[in-house]
Amino acid sequence: MKKLAYTLLFGLLISACGGGAEEKSEEKSSLSSRDEIRLKQYQVQGAKIYATYCANCHQQDGKGLASLYPPLAGSDYLLEDMARAACIIKNGQSKEIVVNGVTYNQMMPGNPITNLEVAEVLTYIGNAWGNEAGLIGVKDVDKWIDACEGY
Numbered sequence: 001m002k003k004l005a006y007t008l009l010f011g012l013l014i015s016a017c018g019g020g021a022e023e024k025s026e027e028k029s030s031l032s033s034r035d036e037i038r039l040k041q042y043q044v045q046g047a048k049i050y051a052t053y054c055a056n057c058h059q060q061d062g063k064g065l066a067s068l069y070p071p072l073a074g075s076d077y078l079l080e081d082m083a084r085a086a087c088i089i090k091n092g093q094s095k096e097i098v099v100n101g102v103t104y105n106q107m108m109p110g111n112p113i114t115n116l117e118v119a120e121v122l123t124y125i126g127n128a129w130g131n132e133a134g135l136i137g138v139k140d141v142d143k144w145i146d147a148c149e150g151y
């Protein structure tokens with residue numbers, strides 16, 4: 001039954017990739033069809049990781065919570081540097097940061113997830129709620145995490 005559900009989901013994803021492709025931006029339509037499928041897969045997996053590890057604080061709608069948890073939806077801080085975001089997700093962060101003009105100085109714990117899961121959740125938050133970062137590949141995440149400076 002579970003297998004059937006996955007097969008159906010995959011079929012849906014493939015048909016979703018076919019439809020409306022013309023409307024997508026140049027950058028996205030230049031993705032190979034393999035990458036388009038991977039983008040959808042990462043978004044599906046990433047949504048689950050987000051619900052498990054992130055939504056508690058950043059909220060299901062990505063808007064954050066008051067002055068405690070910064071937003072991810074439309075976050076200038078997130079979207080300007082995906083390498084930094086990968087490091088924060090993996091290792092956590094505790095210093096003063098400014099997100100969309102609001103100062104936060106709280107502590108985010110690191111997450112016990114693999115680099116692949118970091119890529120998936122980054123692809124999810126990078127493309128949810130109006131964000132448009134495209135596919136964040138695991139090879140890039142591997143490189144970024146090796147080079148984390150401590151944020």
Ligand code: HEC
Pocket residue numbers: 049050053054055056057058068069070071072075077078079085088089093094095096097099104105106107108109111121122125
């Ligand atoms: C315990 C609450 C908590 C959890 C769980 C959590 N975060 Fe955070 N996150 C924070 C806080 C607090 C900050 C700001 C830290 C600071 O002030 O330096 C932050 C900062 C961030 C930032 C950079 C600032 C921004 O808004 O763009 C990103 C990106 C981020 N978190 C993503 C995630 C993702 C993805 C997950 C799940 C894998 C996650 N966080 C889980 C509390 C949390």
